[in-house]
Amino acid sequence: MRILVVEDDPDLGRQLTQALTQAGYAVDLAADGEEGHYLGESEPYDAAVLDLGLPKMDGVRVLERWRSSGRGMPVLILTARDRWSEKVAGFDAGADDYLTKPFYTEELLARLRALLRRSAGHASATIELGDLRLDTRAGRASVNGEPVKLTALEYRVLSYLMHHQGRIVPRTELVEHIYDQDFDRDSNTIEVFIGRLRRKVGAGRILTERGLGYRLVDPRSDVALG
Numbered sequence: 001m002r003i004l005v006v007e008d009d010p011d012l013g014r015q016l017t018q019a020l021t022q023a024g025y026a027v028d029l030a031a032d033g034e035e036g037h038y039l040g041e042s043e044p045y046d047a048a049v050l051d052l053g054l055p056k057m058d059g060v061r062v063l064e065r066w067r068s069s070g071r072g073m074p075v076l077i078l079t080a081r082d083r084w085s086e087k088v089a090g091f092d093a094g095a096d097d098y099l100t101k102p103f104y105t106e107e108l109l110a111r112l113r114a115l116l117r118r119s120a121g122h123a124s125a126t127i128e129l130g131d132l133r134l135d136t137r138a139g140r141a142s143v144n145g146e147p148v149k150l151t152a153l154e155y156r157v158l159s160y161l162m163h164h165q166g167r168i169v170p171r172t173e174l175v176e177h178i179y180d181q182d183f184d185r186d187s188n189t190i191e192v193f194i195g196r197l198r199r200k201v202g203a204g205r206i207l208t209e210r211g212l213g214y215r216l217v218d219p220r221s222d223v224a225l226g
């Protein structure tokens with residue numbers, strides 16, 4: 001999962017980037033409204049954290065422009081404590097949730113998890129496929145109750161596939177959602193991650209659809225469906 005953070009306060013921007021990276025996301029940080037607007041238009045984010053008070057273009061305008069050009073990713077806005085009217089303007093512009101500064105990182109992470117889940121159609125913090133479980137709260141996976149040890153990037157790959165289970169995820173889409181902008185992307189390394197994941201969660205769970213991408217399946221019910 002890849003998150004865009006638009007925040008002009010350098011300390012807060014750094015803290016958010018660090019906390020989100022630790023929580024298992026690929027993160028891009030934009031320090032003003034114009035850059036944030038541009039990134040949100042040009043890169044496929046799973047969610048955005050958007051400060052409203054921004055230089056060059058304010059957050060409400062950024063959000064309005066994303067929405068009017070059809071960018072539908074969940075957006076959590078950050079507002080100043082005494083600016084209730086900002087929240088109203090933010091929701092009217094298409095925000096999905098908000099936090100008032102100052103806030104606890106844990107709350108931000110919990111709200112983001114909820115937004116990501118809901119946008120992928122999952123109601124619970126634990127996403128399951130057969131006996132494969134992804135605990136999005138703890139950032140852990142298990143098979144048949146046994147914990148599976150994953151690297152940060154393996155977790156990102158599995159998390160994206162779990163959130164989008166039931167459909168084929170093209171390799172290019174996977175690449176765009178697990179790396180941040182500065183990462184030297186090599187789509188061949190995806191094959192390596194998929195290979196490692198197959199060894200860890202079971203080879204039959206991640207199918208390669210030739211020329212199309214990957215599909216996460218429950219091997220037992222897949223057999224039943226023939």
Ligand code: CA
Nearest residue numbers: 008051053054
């Ligand atoms: Ca600000």
